[in-house]
Amino acid sequence: MSEVKFSKEHEWITLEGDIATIGITKHATEMLGDIVFTELPEKGTSVEKDGTAGVVESTKAASDVYTPISGEVVDTNQSIVDDPSKINEDPEGSAWFFKLKMKDKAELDSLMNKEEYDKFAKESAS
Amino acid sequence: MGIRVNMEIKKTSLHKLHEANQAKFVEFAGYEMPIQYKTGIVEEHKFTRNHCGVFDVSHMGQLFIYGEEKLILDLEKIFPLDLQNLKVNHSKYSFLMNEKAGIYDDLIITKIDTGFLIILNAACKHSDFKILSGLLKDKYKMTLDEKRSLIAIQGPKSAKILDLILNKVNYLNFMTGNWFIYKDQKIFVTRSGYTGEDGFEISIPNDFAEELTKELLNNGAKLIGLGARDTLRLEAGLCLYGHELNTDKTPIEANLKWAISKNRLIDGGFIGSDNIVNQIKEGTNQIRVGIKPEGRLIAREKTKIFNKEEETIGEVTSGTFGPSVNGPIAMGFIDKKFAKKETRIFLEVRGKKHPANICGLPFYKKSYAKGVNQ
Numbered sequence: 001m002s003e004v005k006f007s008k009e010h011e012w013i014t015l016e017g018d019i020a021t022i023g024i025t026k027h028a029t030e031m032l033g034d035i036v037f038t039e040l041p042e043k044g045t046s047v048e049k050d051g052t053a054g055v056v057e058s059t060k061a062a063s064d065v066y067t068p069i070s071g072e073v074v075d076t077n078q079s080i081v082d083d084p085s086k087i088n089e090d091p092e093g094s095a096w097f098f099k100l101k102m103k104d105k106a107e108l109d110s111l112m113n114k115e116e117y118d119k120f121a122k123e124s125a126s
Numbered sequence: 127m128g129i130r131v132n133m134e135i136k137k138t139s140l141h142k143l144h145e146a147n148q149a150k151f152v153e154f155a156g157y158e159m160p161i162q163y164k165t166g167i168v169e170e171h172k173f174t175r176n177h178c179g180v181f182d183v184s185h186m187g188q189l190f191i192y193g194e195e196k197l198i199l200d201l202e203k204i205f206p207l208d209l210q211n212l213k214v215n216h217s218k219y220s221f222l223m224n225e226k227a228g229i230y231d232d233l234i235i236t237k238i239d240t241g242f243l244i245i246l247n248a249a250c251k252h253s254d255f256k257i258l259s260g261l262l263k264d265k266y267k268m269t270l271d272e273k274r275s276l277i278a279i280q281g282p283k284s285a286k287i288l289d290l291i292l293n294k295v296n297y298l299n300f301m302t303g304n305w306f307i308y309k310d311q312k313i314f315v316t317r318s319g320y321t322g323e324d325g326f327e328i329s330i331p332n333d334f335a336e337e338l339t340k341e342l343l344n345n346g347a348k349l350i351g352l353g354a355r356d357t358l359r360l361e362a363g364l365c366l367y368g369h370e371l372n373t374d375k376t377p378i379e380a381n382l383k384w385a386i387s388k389n390r391l392i393d394g395g396f397i398g399s400d401n402i403v404n405q406i407k408e409g410t411n412q413i414r415v416g417i418k419p420e421g422r423l424i425a426r427e428k429t430k431i432f433n434k435e436e437e438t439i440g441e442v443t444s445g446t447f448g449p450s451v452n453g454p455i456a457m458g459f460i461d462k463k464f465a466k467k468e469t470r471i472f473l474e475v476r477g478k479k480h481p482a483n484i485c486g487l488p489f490y491k492k493s494y495a496k497g498v499n500q
Binding site: 033034036037039055057058059060061062081084085088 | 161162166167168169353357422423424426446447449454476
């Protein structure tokens with residue numbers, strides 16, 4: 001599995017071959033609070049880099065989930081739709097959101113590595 | 127000498143305690159208030175339902191109006207209540223209205239030995255004070271007391287915990303109050319609250335608020351933020367000013383007719399009474415209802431409501447996830463012909479219409495307790 005990359009919209013992404021797995025970061029879940037609703041893209045749909053690809057709602061508010069890369073949705077994680085609290089429990093592990101068949105590998109270049117993201121998250125929180 | 131304009135955000139006497147408990151703060155009605163603490167809204171909500179939560183509601187207005195017989199008669203010209211027959215230390219839920227029965231604020235009024243204590247919403251308290259002092263023509267001494275804090279303790283363990291600190295507080299019945307002594311200070315305690323649970327609200331001098339709260343925490347209560355206060359009140363089907371209630375809504379439209387004393391509907395004589403009597407007779411176009419979305423989708427405030435013919439029939443005024451209901455819940459105003467329980471409606475969220483059903487209130491059964499002497 002590739003190195004984890006991060007977006008400014010607080011999504012993480014890993015790559016296996018040309019299949020990317022995408023979720024939201026721990027930092028994002030801490031800002032959102034208790035997540036109580038999730039909406040995921042439908043399998044087979046195409047999504048564009050930085051476009052909306054889902055929704056998470058906490059007790060406080062709704063937030064869009066963006067996709068950091070373009071591609072076709074090949075799988076979604078039904079378990080976080082059935083029990084959205086799983087996202088708070090394990091956001092960067094079992095509570096992934098969707099998998100994409102990647103279109104353009106070069107799109108990964110604009111994303112941050114862990115160290116850069118941690119710094120970004122810390123700065124944007126303060 | 128000039129006028130000093132204080133633009134600073136206000137803090138309550140418990141602010142340090144909130145910080146020590148890792149509160150996340152929001153600005154609310156000019157105050158920096160805790161929205162949640164470390165464990166988060168869902169845990170705080172459930173803890174209140176199962177154990178005992180402590181809420182800092184010191185931002186709310188505590189209006190003392192001093193007077194006797196004449197004051198009672200003057201207040202009856204304002205509030206739709208039978209205040210002449212209200213016993214000392216008994217409380218009523220009511221509202222301050224305009225001539226058209228639009229609601230300026232909702233409130234709890236308690237008859238006390240020296241007059242009345244009225245608890246007002248934080249965002250409305252200063253305008254309420256102006257309206258009331260105008261209506262009462264400055265005949266009575268009125269104090270919007272900023273020297274007292276207001277602490278709510280809510281949940282099934284509240285009586286047991288508070289009774290350890292205030293002897294015999296458990297003898298209070300729901301919607302009654304009394305003076306108690308804490309560290310030589312006079313504090314006024316009512317058995318009331320806004321969560322659908324048994325509980326108390328404690329009016330206490332600012333300098334003693336932290337000490338009392340710490341004692342509550344040491345006896346097993348936990349601090350709960352305004353986030354859970356909102357999910358608790360919504361599950362209990364209770365209105366929130368600025369959401370369900372405003373000057374465009376009357377108590378009849380808001381389905382709060384129960385709060386109007388029956389004998390006051392016969393002769394009227396309070397501000398807004400003409401419209402209230404008329405609306406009871408003629409009915410209203412819209413009414414407040416409970417709404418239960420069919421899936422897990424949350425319909426927030428301002429969500430448009432449609433019938434199956436895709437006509438707009440109303441709007442959501444509060445919507446959230448109910449932790450004890452374990453699902454989404456909402457309240458809204460809807461055309462009366464669609465207000466029947468189990469009517470299927472559609473909520474437009476993010477451009478799509480989602481099915482929901484009208485349901486009875488509350489979403490979560492209330493468990494108000496009677497005092498041990500009943």
